[in-house]
Each structure stands twice: as C-alpha cells, then as structure tokens.
Amino acid sequence: MRTSTTGVSRRGFLQGMSLSALAVGSGAALAGCGTSGAKIGAGGCDEADQSVTEKQISFSNWIGYVDPVKAKDTSTLEKFEQQTGITVDYDADINDNESFFAKVSPQLRSCKPTGRDVFVLTDWMAARMIDLGWLQELDHSNMPNVDANLIDFLKSPAWDPERKYSVPWQSGMTGICYNAELTDPVTSFKELLTRPDLKGKIELLTEMRDTMLFMLLMQDSNPEDFTDEEFASAIDLLQGYVDNGQVRRFAGNDYVDDMKSGDIVACEAWSGDVINLLGGGKYKWIPPDEGFALWTDNMLVPNKAEHKSNVEELMNFYYDPVNAAKLAAWNYYFCPVQGAQEEIGQFDKSAVNSEFIFLDDKTLETGYMFMALPEEDAQDYQRQFNEVMGG
C-alpha cells in the first residue's frame, strides 16, 4: 500500500509550498489592518432627501406589530397611503435586535444605503446606533402630533433626551409569567428565585438587559444608574441561583414552549407574549413587586435613507390618537400616544381598560429602563453575563 514512506515527494513539496505561500500571502494582506471602527462622524454620511419627488417609504418592522395591511378600510397603513399619497413598502423582517443589527451593519458602517427608510428597534439598540452615528436627525417641525401627544414618560430617555433620532412605535413590559394551574401565584422576583417549590422549574431570559435589570433591583440597585461594582455583585447574585439549580435554563422566546409543555411553571416573560403567544387564560403575567422592565421599540431613520420627510409624515400620522388607538386595539401593546384611550372604545370596547395598553402613572413609577451603556461597558457586561449563562 505504501509507496513512499520516506520523505516528501517533490511534487507534494511544491504543492505544500504553494499552499503555504497562499496562506502567508493572504495572512500578510490581513495582518497589518485589523478591523476598522464602525463609527461614523457627524455629517459624514448625508443624503439628499428625495421625499418631494418620490412619494414612497420602505418600512421594516417586527412580526405582528401592525394591523394587517391586506384588510381594506381597517388598516392604518392603507389610511395613511390614502391620506398622504405616499406608498408604503412594509416588510416584517425584524426578528430580534442582534440579528437585524448583523443584517444592516455591513452597509451602515461603510455608509451605503440599507434599502430601508425606517426601521423599528429596541431602546438599547437604538442607543447603540445613535452612538455609532448611523441615524439621521429628525425634523420635529414636520411632526407636531409627536410633540403634542407623546406621553411624558417616554419623552426624554437618557440615550436620546430630545427624541432627535427616535420616535416610539410601541412599548412593552418584562415581568413574570406563571401558570396558575400548576403553581401558586408568584408575585416577586425574589419569590421566583428562592421559592423551593419552583426549583428547576423557572427560566430567565437570555437578554442581558432584561435579566440583569431584575438582579439589580433585587439588591436594591437602580438599574437606570448603577456602578460596575453593583453590576458585578448582581452577577454574583445571579450566579448563585444558577449554581444552586433554581434556574433551569436561559431562554429566548422559546420559554413559551417550556411553559406550554409544563416543564416550567413560571418564568421571566414579555407582556405581549402572554396574550399573543400563550393566549392568556391560566397563564398570568404580573409586574413583580420589585418593579418591571419597560422597553420601547423605536422608529429610526438610517443614514442614506432618501425619504426622511415621508417617514416624518408617517410618524406624525401614528401619533394622531385615533390612528394610535386603532393600532393598539389590534396589537395590544403599551400605547405611547396620549388621548388614544379616549378613542379606543370605537375599535375595541374591552381594550379601554387593558393594563397592557394603558399604564397608569402609579404602575409606570415601578417601570425601569436599563441604563444606557457605553460600548466598552456593554461588551464587558455582556461578557460577564455570558459567562454566567455558560456555566
């Protein structure tokens, strides 16, 4: 079988050499450069607005977030098109923040158009994009409804105090969901993480900001303003509950499956899911005693989008209380528009007093938004969190 056991044949040697030459060559091409930063300076990537001549918008949003486009006369998007003559190309192609970020970051970091005029992302991701200089500044004079009707609670987040780059689409809450048939009510995060009968039967979310917000609250830190030391001790706290087996696993949206199968009886959960995906009933969602996480998904206009004024018109449209009510009556998320509660009865009577759509001031007081993180901290915190999740 073996013909040449000694040494390397001349041809084999030459092949090896050419392959390693290629390897070294491509390496040399890479070695010097590393990767360049993704940040774009102010005015570094402007684009002339074509809104006057091109009456159109390309709109990327999350699944199940707008009343159906196909249903004639009931759709808010249709109404918008009829009122303004602007055509909306609506695409529900956002599944989660990180993967959407991965999808558009190659274009945005090199200052190329993404093919989208507006997309909707959660606070912290919006903050990251503002920080990167990837978004266009909005002209509030084009959207008087936003200034007039945006609820006070959402008017000035730390990461965009004047709402220069972002306008809320809808908000939601992170709290606790439990199965009333299988367990006694769970009222606080402390209970969730310490009650012996829940051991190995609960799950937390893989979203660092959601989960750590509750850890910080449990040790009486303020999730909107905390120090590195406080974060580190919150990580230790979490590590303890992972080590003693109280937390079964960390889940994304698939906690819904584990709730349905009965493998877990309670978990950290997003308010909308409990109605939309679990169907309510025996599945109860509650804001924990410690407080709850309040997040907002924001409409953002990326660099190189050519129809910014059209988008501003769309934002203005959705901040009309009647339109906002119509939207909220369909998707049951926390509505950021003042006056919508008065209008919503005409679309859905049972929605008027829904604690998912309209949060009273007293409830809002216990809602927290995770502190905006500088990128070095975000990476460092995420690493600490991943190390807990990674056992």
Add this chain to the structure above:
Amino acid sequence: MTEAVTTPPAPPAPVVDGENARRRGWGWLLLIPGMLWLAIFFLFPTVQLFFTSLYDPSGSFERGYAMTWHVANYADAIIDTSNLFLRSFMYAAITTFVCLLLAYPLAYAIAFKSGRWKNVMLVLVIAPFFTSFLLRTLSWRAILSDRGPVTSFLQTIAILPDDGRLLATPVAVIAGLVYNFLPFMTLPLYASLDKVDHRLIEAAGDLYSSPFTGFRTVTFPLSLPGVVSGTLLTFIPASGDYINAELLGTPKQYMIGNRIQAAFLTERNYPLAASLSIILMVVVVLMVIVYVRRAGTEELV
C-alpha cells in the same frame, strides 16, 4: 483478460503512455475548482481566524480591532474556559463510547444477519437525515419532558426520584448527542464489517475457536478501520456541538461551542471567539493524530 493477451501489445504502448501523460495534465485541471473552493472557503477563513485571534482585545466592534499580535488572548481564553473545554471533551468522549456500544451490534446485524432486509435497515439508519437536525433535537425536548412518558416511566420504576428530571440535565445532552451522531458511527462500522471475508470467520470456527474468541481475534480486528473512523466522525463534531447543550441542557451543561457562539454573536468579542475556535481546532487535531497513531490503522474505511 485472456482476450487482452491475444492482441499484440507492442505498437500501442507509446500512444497509451502519451495518453496517460495528457490525462494526468487534464486531471490536474479538474482539481482546480476543488482547490479554489478550499482556498477561498477553508484556507482563507482559517488564516483570517488565526489573525483575528491575535487582535488587541481592548478593541470593540464599534471602534474596530487593532492587529497587535496579542498572543496573550490564548492564555486568557484557556484560563477563562478550561472547564468548558474539559466538559466538552468529556461529553464527546462519553457520546463516542455510547455510540460505539449501540452502533456495533447494529452494524454487525446489518452486515451479517439482515439478509434481504439489509437495504431497508440501511435506509432506516440514514432516515433521520431526511429531516432537519434542529427539529430532531427539539423533538427530544418533548420526549424527555418532565411530564413526558420517559420521565414518568423512570419515576414509576423508581430509577428517577419523584422530583427528578431528565430534560435539562447532562443525561439529556448526551442522549441528544448520541442520537444525532449515531449514524456517523454506524455507517463506517457497517462499511468495514461488510468487507470482512466470511471465510476467515469460518476458519476460526474450523480451528475450534469459540464464537467469542473468533470475534475477539478475527472479526473485531478486521473492523478496526471502521471503529477508528466512526469514533473520529463522532468525537470531532460532538466536541464542537452547541445545539444539544443549548436546547436540551442548562447553563451547567453548556459546551465550548456555546461560549464561542456567544462571544461571536452577542459580545462581538472577536479575538476571544477566534482564539477559542483555534484552540478547539488544534486540540482536536492533536487528539486525532495521537489516536490514529496509537490505533495504527493505515486506511480509514
């Protein structure tokens, strides 16, 4: 053969030689697409991965990573994740062992005892590949569920305590790994058992060896190439797997693949992720070299 002898061999010889030479030339051209593919999609990314592992870890996605030949990345990676490496290789080793125990009798039966059912049995072994890897793993969650049939049966016969569970334990992760990689063990074993010359086994019987001695001294050694390639095909992917730990396990069962995935996708800590990948690759290659040397087989399958 006999006809070939009757034809005069002398005149066409140089032509054949020339043809061979030309064929060899064309044969090289046929290799070009494959080599290009390897260069672009394997060699280049590997080199890039290697250089990424030497970036300055104080950089970030936003500011970019500077190339500083930061070799200490490797030390940091090993110190932070040595337990994950150990766990991964332990799970992979157990998986390989269990797969071998399960697959050997199966492959033996298919090769020697199946008769006309041989093809059906082979198709059954391959059948799981017809559906998605992810779906098959997810279905294990239903099978091993706390309120599912397997758990309640084991609780009834008191193997599991009443508050015990299977899902979200190492048992579930290893069971998932075994299930997913079983065909990779079975097929090479079958291939080499199928090639075993029956006359040798009969000869062992003729020489008054017991069936067990016959198996130990004749059949098993002859199937060693299959054992070696089967264990490699199981161990290598199993040690880098992260889907099973993610779906069937908990953080306490996470393997090195989970950490690499998180470092690449949620932390965007490219130097860490790249150095972990390189370490995994190097360790696996070293283990394979040692293993193949010790097993002493010249051909795999």
